[in-house]
Each structure stands twice: as C-alpha cells, then as structure tokens.
Amino acid sequence: MSKDATTAKLAPTARSSAELQPVLAAGQQELAAAKTLPDVLPVIHLAAAVASAAERAAKLAGVRGAAPDVARAANEIVREAAVLRIEAQARAGELLREMAERGERERRGGDRAKSHDATLPALGVTKSESSRWQRLAGVPADVRQAYAEEARGNDAEVTIAGLLRVAAAASEAEERRARPGYPTxxxxxxxxxxxxxxxxxxxxxxxxxxxxxxxxxxxxxxxxxxxxxxxxxxxxxxxxxxxxxxxxxxxxx
Structure with missing residues (x-):
C-alpha cells in the first residue's frame, strides 16, 4: 500500500487519539509479524499517517481550547507513531541488508552497483531511504528502546536525528571502554x-x-x-x- 493510499484510508475515519490508538496498535502487530519488505513498508506509511493525524488532532485541541489531557494524549500518539516508524524503518533496513547479502538485489550478469540502484525503485524504496533505514538497522535494538523510554519519561519528541545522536554517544562510550587510555x-x-x-x-x-x-x-x-x-x-x-x-x-x- 502506498503512503498516499494509507493516509487516505486512515484520515477520514481516525480523527481523535481514541480512534488512532487501535490503528497504531494494529501497525505494531503488523510489524511484529512482518517477514518481508512488502510486509514492512505499509507499516512505515501507516506510522507516518498516524503521526500526521495525531498532530492535527493536537493542534485542533489547542484551537478549540480542549482540556490539556486531550492534547497530551494526541502528542503521546505522535511519539508512539514515531517510535513505530523508526522500528519499521530499522526492520526494513535489516531486510534490505539481508537481501543484498543473498544477492536478491542484483541482476544476473549486470554491474553490482548499477543493478543495486536500478532495483531499489522496483522495491518501492528510494536510494536515500535505503541508506537511512540501513543506518537505523545498525543501531542496536536496546539503544533504540532506551531512547524511546527516555523520550516517554521526559515527554520529549522522538526523531531519527535524536536517536542517531544517542547511538553515536553510546558507541563512543563503548569504544572508550574497549580502548582504555585512548581519548575519544x-x-x-x-x-x-x-x-x-x-x-x-x-x-x-x-x-x-x-x-x-x-x-x-x-x-x-x-x-x-x-x-x-x-x-x-x-x-x-x-x-x-x-x-x-x-x-x-x-x-x-
């Protein structure tokens, strides 16, 4: 399912946090069961659509002067959708890497680099998405989980840039422990x-x-x-x- 199709399907029916929560939960279940790239891509689009819908709900709550709990619930959905999207992208990165290792992203008899670029669009993935997703896949799952938990505890937003900063700091700390006496x-x-x-x-x-x-x-x-x-x-x-x-x-x- 394309991103536009997912958004169009979601937006007319899900307009509040209460309506978005089960959609988000369904996406989480889909990701847990995903085995292939075509299984994962709809979850990425779904998470983006949920986040957009929740952001609209939060803004609308502010304009209408709704209770703070309404806006807070919408912002929580935005955060959880961002977590889901990152996890789905990381899973997509893992699958892309595995496909490359198995030679499933190469054309027989063709140049490796050229065939790689040529087959990504056929998979519904851009070159920049492939690079970003595989970078996220390189972040250990426990680091991603710790980042999400800290964001929840601090009522902070979840972003790819924020996760990568945390991952870089964790990697540097690990390198320092592995090489005592060497400056970071x-x-x-x-x-x-x-x-x-x-x-x-x-x-x-x-x-x-x-x-x-x-x-x-x-x-x-x-x-x-x-x-x-x-x-x-x-x-x-x-x-x-x-x-x-x-x-x-x-x-x-």
Whole structure:
C-alpha cells in the first residue's frame, strides 16, 4: 500500500487519539509479524499517517481550547507513531541488508552497483531511504528502546536525528571502554579547544621584556625555560604548517 493510499484510508475515519490508538496498535502487530519488505513498508506509511493525524488532532485541541489531557494524549500518539516508524524503518533496513547479502538485489550478469540502484525503485524504496533505514538497522535494538523510554519519561519528541545522536554517544562510550587510555573523539575536540584558548592567551607574553624575564631567573630556571621555548617553537612551527594547509585560513574565512 502506498503512503498516499494509507493516509487516505486512515484520515477520514481516525480523527481523535481514541480512534488512532487501535490503528497504531494494529501497525505494531503488523510489524511484529512482518517477514518481508512488502510486509514492512505499509507499516512505515501507516506510522507516518498516524503521526500526521495525531498532530492535527493536537493542534485542533489547542484551537478549540480542549482540556490539556486531550492534547497530551494526541502528542503521546505522535511519539508512539514515531517510535513505530523508526522500528519499521530499522526492520526494513535489516531486510534490505539481508537481501543484498543473498544477492536478491542484483541482476544476473549486470554491474553490482548499477543493478543495486536500478532495483531499489522496483522495491518501492528510494536510494536515500535505503541508506537511512540501513543506518537505523545498525543501531542496536536496546539503544533504540532506551531512547524511546527516555523520550516517554521526559515527554520529549522522538526523531531519527535524536536517536542517531544517542547511538553515536553510546558507541563512543563503548569504544572508550574497549580502548582504555585512548581519548575519544569528543575528548580530543575538547582538549584542542583548550589548547586554542591557551595559545591565544600566550599572545600576551610579548608585552613582557624578554631580557627582564631571563634576568629574573636563576641558572636552572633559565635552562629549563630555554628547553621549553625550543620545544614550543618547534611545535608552533608545525602548528602554522597545519593551519596554512586549510584553504579557509589562507582566504580569511
């Protein structure tokens, strides 16, 4: 069933949260029983249609000044429909991956990449949908479930972007546990920002007379500072090379 057909079928009859709830429950059951891509695609369209109908119900409740519970119930349907849609898309991604592994998305004797692109429309899937769904399939089920539970607890919306952010954070934490002693990408970025600020602050040093500074130190301190300045000079030289390698720096952008 196409997205338009699903929406047209749903919209005339389901206009309130009470009417949308059984439609959503039916979609959840369909997904649980789905075995093939054609089984899953209608659930994706259904979830989108339920979310749209619930959003209209929430807006209408606000316009009519309905009780807060009415709008809250509609927003809960929107959230659960988003959860269902993500789960259905993840399942579709799994099926697409399995089909590719079995060679069911290839034409015999044809180029692998070209046949892949050519057969996606025949499956009713765009190239961007295939990529997005397989990316969602790569998010562990427990991470998706935890994200949904947190959204419910905080009365927050559920989005693909939000899930992927949570998944990236979970993956980075797992990588950190697997590689103790190695900084994460976020830690590297944070430390680089600190160094950036330190270097900018160091531009105040030329205000101080270098001969005065050297004369105020004892022999050991002068030797230590000389070694430090030598190392710092070499590092600053490399930093300038790194900075100049970016066209945006040279162009002043």
């Amino acid at each position: 990408a976020e830690e590297v970025r944070a430390r680089s920002r600190e160094i950036y600020r330190d270097v900018l602050h160091a531009t105040d040093l030329p205000r101080y007379d270098a001969w005065m500074v050297a004369g105020a130190l004892d022999g050991r301190e002068r030797r230590q500072l000389d070694a430090a300045v030598e190392k710092l000079g070499a590092w600053l030289s490399e930093l300038r090379k790194a900075l100049s390698s970016y066209d945006s720096i040279r162009e002043g952008k």
